[in-house]
Amino acid sequence: MSKYLKEQWAWTLFCVFLIALMSGSKVAAALINTYLLNSLISFQRNRFLLLVGLAILTWVIFAFLIYVVYSLRARLVQKMSLSLRHDISQQISGLPYSRFHAKNSDDYSSWLMNDVTMIENGGFSVFFDIISVSLDAIFSIIALLSFHWSLVVLTLLLSVVTIFAPQLMQKKLKKASVETSQANENFAASVNDTLHGFDTLFAYNLTQRIINHVDKSGRLPQTKKVQLGRTQAAATSIGVLANAGSQLITIAWTGALALARLTPIGSILSTGALASNVFNGLANLGPTLTSVKSLNPLFAKYHLGVDTSLNTSNQSTKSLADATINLTNLSYRYQDKIALKPVSIKLPLNSKVIITGESGAGKSTLLNILAGKLLNYSGSVKIAGQELKDLSSEQLRKTITYVDQIPYIFNGTIRDNLTLGEKFSDDAIFQALKRSDLFDFVMAQKQGLDSSVGEKGQLFSGGQRQRLALARGLLRNPQILLVDEGTNSLKSESAIQVEKQFLSLQDMTVIFVTHQLHEEIRPEIDQLITLA
Known part of the structure; x- marks a missing residue:
């Protein structure tokens, strides 16, 4: 997948920069909450109104950045998908005659349509999600450090559980991903075979068989997709549970620091939001990393970058003047x-x-x-x-x-x-x-x-x-x-x-x-x- 990111490196870096600005504005909004509560506690009216205006401006900037980032990443994802389809089709077109016919042509169609869609949604798009949640976590940890170093230590310790808990589902996700891809290939081949026989079915008044066949053959890919969805949901649920527990522990520890006068009272609002950024991000980071890794078998199936043609090192390029x-x-x-x-x-x-x-x-x-x-x-x-x-x-x-x-x-x-x-x-x-x-x-x-x-x-x-x-x-x-x-x-x-x-x-x-x-x-x- 890195090949396609490198092809669009300039726009990818620009998108990452905008994502960084977006994450920074989100963390800044959380920090403003600290000063809002502190100004209320100290009855500083003008400071409070100024901070309200600053908070509104920060959220407006954040909303604008969301629009720009998601528009740009949609364009990048489609460019990378187009490049992937080009590489797959190039690999297919370079196959020797016998190797091409070792598979059904519908399998190749499934590679170019169903599989690319899976990679598009579970790989290219998820890459930017990984960048976003990672930057959210980094900026939030820096903000927590500004309150008290122990909050960072606690966050890092709890992060271990948040990151690795969903990895328990990695093998199951890989298996479910491959089985779903294979079921899609078989479904496409089966449906195409039936549709190609439309004239024969029409002659015998059996076109109803198309409906029956699509309904019947579509059950297996439907089952596999549901199983894949359940496995992904299980991985996400494990991450959410780890996130919720970690967030509550962080808020409780912030309260203890405030009671000990080691951090301002207003930080209870910010650390809750910052902890939410960190743990929500890390809760999603595990499944998204697993989702990207689960696509490796698909890339391996295409043999991209591998010469699938016959050895041509001894082949002649001389002109055939007398083709006897x-x-x-x-x-x-x-x-x-x-x-x-x-x-x-x-x-x-x-x-x-x-x-x-x-x-x-x-x-x-x-x-x-x-x-x-x-x-x-x-x-x-x-x-x-x-x-x-x-x-x-x-x-x-x-x-x-x-x-x-x-x-x-x-x-x-x-x-x-x-x-x-x-x-x-x-x-x-x-x-x-x-x-x-x-x-x-x-x-x-x-x-x-x-x-x-x-x-x-x-x-x-x-x-x-x-x-x-x-x-x-x-x-x-x-x-x-x-x-x-x-x-x-x-x-x-x-x-x-x-x-x-x-x-x-x-x-x-x-x-x-x-x-x-x-x-x-x-x-x-x-x-x-x-x-x-």
């Missing part, structure tokens, strides 16, 4: 299951290759290896004479574009899904749309490229989504284009037209996996590979 592909005894296993039997092939630059075979023969596995998704293969894959594993991720992505069998369409516009945030001219986009046989459809839309595709492309047919994904790949003019069943949702006539278009590209190696080979495209093929 050589496969030598290439094979792959999923645990004990053979996903791709050994295969040796040479694919010259700009060749057009069709890969066919029975289901389970390893067609998609081969493309996933060539796309750099599966790097724990056996044998050798060389591109331009360099081993695939030794190529940098950036170099590989610039050389190879992979069009998935079931393309993902993002919420947004046609342009958004084609460019993915990168800059491309309209002419380049139109050319890619023509190559994928989608140009006429896009131009027929009311807003053209800026037309919405709906949630996950629901406004498009399956074939249109495939052509959109194909256009997305063609737009980047890769040296190697991998197409996994890229036309299986198209009608035969349209499929043949699209296949002829991307197989006729002269400056690109095309590797196309299909289970249905159209005779019309055979003249465009350089190699036909059948996997057994």
Whole structure:
């Protein structure tokens, strides 16, 4: 958490300074009470009225500082939360393909939403609470010292009980915090799964199941949150009991000092308020410190500052001028299951290759290896004479574009899904749309490229989504284009037209996996590979 405080160090220091002024004005108001009572006892009317005015001014300043401090800290907390989300998303985006898919994507969403909210409320905001109660305690102890040294000694002795009593709940709070986070992740995954099946439920008139499922799956996170709240309440209650007892002892001791004429009578009002500052502060300090410490497992879960990518120390950054592909005894296993039997092939630059075979023969596995998704293969894959594993991720992505069998369409516009945030001219986009046989459809839309595709492309047919994904790949003019069943949702006539278009590209190696080979495209093929 200190990383994010350091990023905002200037504003954080300024906020701490204002908090110090706020604490100082609160203690000053308590001290004024001493002189108010003393002036009444000595019947000093003018002094009394002057002190009343000073007390009013002090509280006005205190109220103004509260407004400024809480406005500033709200801004700082949001800046730190934004930075934390950036770091988490950066860590997620740097994960290798296999590590990313080791978790459900809904878990990552929970990290960025539920967990960050917990850290925001229980960490960043609490930091300023800790500063506030600490300064309240320090200034109040200094004020108590001005009355009598024994009050400070007594306060420090009683503080030990006030600080450490709530720490008894630290382990339980850590456990409850982690369990709540996990329950939120599971709840998000479960709800998303049900909502993604809305069309199926609608078809069977079972949309009521969404309500039932949300109600049922929401009970566990609700229970965990209640348990977390009870644990936090227990820690706070222990602190409050320690605080109340300590405050009463301090007031009694002040009375004894006043009777012995060691401190003015008016101090009974001030020491009560000052003791309240100290013990209320320390009563909250214990639970707040525990709350911050309980967030450590969450930060550890994100592996922030740890390189989660694969070791790239030996990876090449040389340009791939001649992206010839050589496969030598290439094979792959999923645990004990053979996903791709050994295969040796040479694919010259700009060749057009069709890969066919029975289901389970390893067609998609081969493309996933060539796309750099599966790097724990056996044998050798060389591109331009360099081993695939030794190529940098950036170099590989610039050389190879992979069009998935079931393309993902993002919420947004046609342009958004084609460019993915990168800059491309309209002419380049139109050319890619023509190559994928989608140009006429896009131009027929009311807003053209800026037309919405709906949630996950629901406004498009399956074939249109495939052509959109194909256009997305063609737009980047890769040296190697991998197409996994890229036309299986198209009608035969349209499929043949699209296949002829991307197989006729002269400056690109095309590797196309299909289970249905159209005779019309055979003249465009350089190699036909059948996997057994």
